[in-house]
Every structure is written in C-alpha cells, then in structure tokens.
Amino acid sequence: MLSDFIVGEDCCSGLKELGSLSYLRGTLSISKLENVIVPEDARGLNLSDKRNLDGLSLGWSEHIDDSKDRTSEKEFLNLLQPHKVLKELTIRCYGGTEFPTWLNRPSLPNLVLLTIENCKKCTSLPPLGKLPSLRFLSIAGMASVKSMGPEVCGDGSSQPFKSLETLNFKNMVEWENWSPCEAFSNLRELSIKNCPKLSGNLPNHFPSLENVEIDGCCPKLVVSVSSFPDRCKIKFEGSEGVVCGREVDFSSLNLKHLSTISEFESQMKVLITMGGLANVQNLEVYGFKELTHLWSNVQKLVVQGCMELTHLWSNAVGSFPHLPSLRYLVVSGCPKLVSLVAKGQLPPTPKELHIRDCKNIQILVEEEDDTANSCGSNGDNTRSHDLQDLYIYIMYI
Secondary structure, three states: OOOEEEOOOOOOOOHHHHHOOOOOOEEEEEEOHHHOOOHHHHHHHOHHHOOOEEEEEEEOOOOOOOOOOOOHHHHHHHOOOOOOOOOEEEEEOOOOOOOOHHHOOOOOOOOOEEEEEOOOOOOOOOOHHHOOOOOEEEEEOOOOOOEEOHHHHOOOOOOOOOOOOEEEEEOOOOOOEEOOOOOOOOOOEEEEEEEOOOOEEOOOOOOOOOEEEEEEEOOOEEOOHHHOOOOOEEEEOOEEEEEEOOEEEEEEEEEEOOOOHHHHHHHHOOOOOHHHHOOOOEEEEEOOOOOOOOOOOOOEEEEEOOOOOOEEEOOOOOOOOOOOOOOEEEEEOOOOOOEEEOOOOOOOOOOEEEEEOOOOOOOOEOOEOOEOOOOOOOHHHOOOOOOOEEEEEOOOO
C-alpha cells in the first residue's frame, strides 16, 4: 500500500512508474501536481484500472504564483479518472476553471465521500446530485463561486442527493445565492461557515435534519426554523438551541450589534417566543445601548463592547434584576461604564466577577438611601454574597 506520492520537480515526475503498480489498494494521495509538465503523463498513471483503491486525494500546492499558466490542469485532471469502485475522493487547490467531465456524469456510483477544497478559479460545481451513493459532501474555499442552482443537483435527476447525510460549506467568500432543487430528504447534518455574502432563503425541506450550524454568514440570510424537524440541534452565530415546533428553545445565546434586548425580541418573535428564551443559561451580548430585560435562568452573563453603557443595569427602578441562577459575570470593553448598578446592590449569587477595559469604572454599585456600597450588614439592606473571585483589569493607552 502506497499512501502518499509527491510529484517531483524534474522532468521525470514518476507518474508512469506509479502507474505500473497495478495492485495499489487502500487510499492514495498524490500531491504537488503542479510539477507535472506534460498532461499526458496522467494517462500513464492508469487510475481507471486501479480497482483496489478505496480513496484518492489529488492535490496541488496552495500557494502558486498567480502568473503561472494553469490552463493545462483541466486536461490533466480529465485524464485522472479513477475506477468506478472508488469510495472517497478529495480534490484540493485545483487551478482549472471547470471540473473534469468524469464528475459531470454518474461514473462514480460507489463514491461515498467527496471533498473539494480551495479550487479558487472554478466558477461552478458539477452536478454532484447524480452521485447515487454520496453520503458526505464538503465544499470549501471556492472563491469564484457566486451562485448554486438546480444544476448542482443534476438537471432532470429524479432523486438528487438521495443518500446525502452530511453537507458542509466553508469559506465561500463570494457565494451569494443558493437555489437548489428541493432535495436533501436524508440530510442529517448541515454546516455553513464563513459565507459572508450568502443571503436569501435556505432550502426549506430537511425532514431528517439532526444538526445545523450557521456561522459567519450575511445577516440577510433567512433561516426558516419551520423547515427543521423537532429536536433538531441548532448552532447559529454562537447561539445554541433545540427546535421545538416552530420555535427554538435556546440554552446559549450570543447577541451582536443590537441596541436593546427588547429589539432582539421584536425582530425574532416570528421564530422565537419568550418561552424559548426562558431557558437561556449562557448569554453574551455585544454593542447594546442598555439592558432592559434578562431571563431568570441565566447562569453566565458576558457583556462586551457596549460603548454607551453607563450602568450595567439602569432601568426605571435601577436595581439589578432577579437572577437567582447567575454565577459568572463578565463586563468588558465598556468605556463609559461608571458602575454596575444604578441603585441597590449586586445580586448575591455570582461567584466570579470580571471587569476588563472599563476605564471609567468608579464603584461597583451606587449608594442607595445612604446605604454604603458594601456587602456588610446595614438594617434591612443586609445581603449575603457568594462572590469568591473579583478581577478588575484596566488598560490605559
């Protein structure tokens, strides 16, 4: 078994010698294919005759001079068609503008896993929906792909992606639109990461979906929770929850660049009810102008980058909300913060308090009714605290 073959830089690439090894089995990885000078050398490799290969990885180096002519790579890759028994295939850093013709027809009926990475000049994907046994598909770093339509499913295919269970997209920086056929009846895991221009609607038929993760995508991307089955686990831009009917029961919530939590509730009320937010245990907020509502089950609260916040809690009453489960509190990057609470005292339950880069912080809480800001006894204002660790970091520049 030969697992890794690196193409040399001299005129003798060694591909023909590799072609003579007719009993290769297992997985074969061929790297530095940019060193192949004559595309016809691929014919001598005889991959189509190697019926004992289960897996094949074809790779070019990631950093190749943009001035290099790579037009011959399409012809070369066309000649690297593997035997139809192949189960796993990876194509990495291919420099052509189109994929080989053997991926444009169902010539790999047993292919289970396909990974395509950093093929930055390809403007479209082949009709992968025609691969009848494909269960795992990962597409990453396709910098020239702007749209995916029904052609990826295979125009006229009666059951596209009929076996697909896992679908991953990552680092698709120019991808703007996804308009596939309504396939994916067996899809169990969907991941879309760092696709900053992707907007519009996701496909709305995922009857078997168990896990979905979306991170680093355009705010205009519309995710319809009603298309996900009950108990489907969701990770969305740092938040985590479980689908219950047409709602999401969140356990961890990460909110960015919203002025108030009330604004968040109004924007998300179609998908998430207050019942779904009541179970939030970990809450992270960024860029809020004020905090006017929190949920009683919060155990960890992180407040960052709230540039206008003068008090962590400053509603009409001014005292800290009732948070019986709060154990961990972090306040960071709030330059106008003067004190944590406008009136009253901190809740007694936090065990750990971190304050970072809040250069105007003066006191933790304001005095109320001549009661000093302390944890000691003073009439009816006596409160016992569980606070064990207090950290204050202030950086002056």
